[in-house]
Structures are given as C-alpha cells and as structure tokens.
Amino acid sequence: MSSILIAILSTAGALFVLLAAIGMIRMPDTYLRISVTTKAATLGVGLMLVSAAIFFNDLSTTTRALVIILFVLLTAPVSAHLIGRASYFMGVKLWKKSVMDDLQGKYQKKSHVLKSETDDTPEDNINHSKSDDDEELVK
Amino acid sequence: MSLTDYLSYIILPVLALAVCLIFYRFLKGPSIADKIISLDLLITTGIGIIAVYSIIHGRSTFLDTAMILALIAFLSTVAFSYYIEKRNRKK
Numbered sequence: 001m002s003s004i005l006i007a008i009l010s011t012a013g014a015l016f017v018l019l020a021a022i023g024m025i026r027m028p029d030t031y032l033r034i035s036v037t038t039k040a041a042t043l044g045v046g047l048m049l050v051s052a053a054i055f056f057n058d059l060s061t062t063t064r065a066l067v068i069i070l071f072v073l074l075t076a077p078v079s080a081h082l083i084g085r086a087s088y089f090m091g092v093k094l095w096k097k098s099v100m101d102d103l104q105g106k107y108q109k110k111s112h113v114l115k116s117e118t119d120d121t122p123e124d125n126i127n128h129s130k131s132d133d134d135e136e137l138v139k
Numbered sequence: 140m141s142l143t144d145y146l147s148y149i150i151l152p153v154l155a156l157a158v159c160l161i162f163y164r165f166l167k168g169p170s171i172a173d174k175i176i177s178l179d180l181l182i183t184t185g186i187g188i189i190a191v192y193s194i195i196h197g198r199s200t201f202l203d204t205a206m207i208l209a210l211i212a213f214l215s216t217v218a219f220s221y222y223i224e225k226r227n228r229k230k
Contacts, residue, residue, distance in 0.1 A: 003142040010146060010191060014153040017184055021157035024164045024180060030172050033164075037180045045187045052190040052202065061199040064206065068186065071209050079179060079216035086220035087172035112224070 002054055009051035016044030029095035030087050038080040042072055146195050154188050175219045182212035 023036035046069045053065035089112065094101060106115050161184065165177040186205045193201035 006142060006194065007145055010150050010194070013187060014150045014157075014191075017187055018153055018157045018160075020180065021160035021184070024161050024177060030170055030176070033173060033176055037176050037183075041180055041183045045183055045190075048187040048190045049202075049205075052194050052199075055194045056199050058199065061202065064199070064202045065190075068202065068206050068209055071206070071213075072183070072186070075209070075213040076183075079213055079220075082217055082220040083172055083175055083179075086223040087170065089224055090170065090172065092170050092172055 002057070006051045006055050009047050009054070013044040013047030013051065016040050016047065020044060029098070030092045031084060032095065034080050034084050034087075038076045042076045045069075045072060143195055146191055150191050151188070151195075154184060154191065158184055158188075171223065175216060175223075179212050179216050182208055182215075 017040070020036050020040035023040065024033055027033045027036055049065040049069050053062040056062070088103065088107065103114075106117070107113075108115070158181065161177050161180050165174055165181065168174045168177060186208055189201050189205040189208070193199060
C-alpha cells in the first residue's frame with residue numbers, strides 16, 4: 001500500500017520537475033523563467049521528499065525531509081525576488097508580447113530607490129523597452 | 140515490477156532528462172540571470188534525485204546531503220544577485 005503511494009508521489013514530483021525543465025527551455029523571457037523555477041520545481045521536489053519520508057517511516061527521516069521542504073519553500077521566493085530585481089537593474093528586456101510593466105519609470109538607475117509614482121526625471125530611469133527578437137543578448 | 144525497479148528505470152531517467160534540458164539552458168542562456176536561475180534549478184533537481192536515490196538504496200543519510208545542497212543553492216543565488224546588482228550600480 002505504501003509503495004503505491006510512494007510511486008504516485010514520486011511520479012507526480014518527477015513530472016513537475018520535468019515540466020519545470022521544459023518551461024526553462026520554452027519560456028521566452030527571463031522573468032517568466034524565474035516564475036517557473038519558483039513554483040513547479042519547488043512543488044516537484046517537495047513531493048519527492050514527502051515520498052522519501054513515507055518510505056522510511058521514521059521520525060528522524062521525516063523531520064529531515066520536512067526541514068528540507070520548509071527550507072526550499074522559504075528560500076525559493078526570496079532568491080527569485082533577488083535575482084528578478086538584479087536582472088531588472090541589469091536591463092534584461094521583457095518579452096515583446098508582455099502586456100504591462102508595473103515598475104516602468106519607478107526604479108532609479110543610480111540610487112536603486114523604488115518610487116511609488118512615475119518619476120519626473122526620466123533620464124535616471126532604467127530603459128526596459130521590449131526586445132524585438134525573442135532572445136536578445138544582454139551583456 | 141517492484142518499487143526499486145520503477146524508481147530506477149522510470150523516475151530517475153525522467154529526472155535525468157530534466158537535468159539535460161536545464162543544462163541546455165544553462166549553456167545557452169542569453170543573459171547571466173538565466174544562467175543563475177538554471178544553476179539554482181539544477182541544484183533543486185539534484186535534491187529530488189538524491190531523495191529518489193535514498194529511497195532506492197534505503198539509506199536515509201543521503202538526505203543530509205540534500206539539506207546542504209539546498210543551503211548552498213540559496214547562498215549562491217543570493218551572492219550572485221548581490222554582486223550583479225553591485226556591478227551595475229554606477230558610482
């Protein structure tokens with residue numbers, strides 16, 4: 001009985017990790033790839049760790065697996081936010097079919113300060129005009 | 140088909156295929172942010188592979204390695220993004 005449960009959970013986890021990998025290939029934009037990394041891969045790895053905890057059926061192993069799941073759940077959004085912020089300052093272009101950019105004209109290029117209104121000194125802002133190609137090299 | 144065979148012949152190849160796809164993005168990635176994201180995702184996939192491997196071999200000690208890998212993945216992502224932001228900041 002427990003082996004069937006382990007098989008189901010690990011299959012779901014592997015499929016979610018595979019979907020995250022396909023999303024890494026198929027997504028057209030850095031920011032969309034960041035969203036793939038945080039959601040699908042976290043869920044997949046969590047399911048596989050739960051299946052490991054069920055297999056060993058042991059308090060110490062279950063605690064260890066739960067600690068890893070908690071750590072991944074806590075750190076994935078933080079690291080995604082950090083790398084998204086860094087890539088926004090780096091000037092990584094949005095996808096050309098992206099609908100809107102909420103941060104347009106609100107981040108200061110020099111001071112890295114986020115303003116709540118659109119700035120009146122547009123020469124200090126970061127340029128995020130959308131790219132013409134699907135994948136443009138950013139130095 | 141026992142659980143060990145199922146994990147060895149179906150789950151692990153699927154995860155290996157996922158690692159190959161992510162590694163393609165790691166090599167190709169247009170910007171350096173893509174490379175950092177794919178490195179993070181490679182290590183996260185490695186945690187899953189370690190979990191499946193520990194089930195196959197019946198050794199729960201491997202999960203300690205997974206914990207260390209999770210720590211290193213978070214630390215490396217934070218350090219890379221910190222230094223990228225520092226590098227682009229004009230004086």
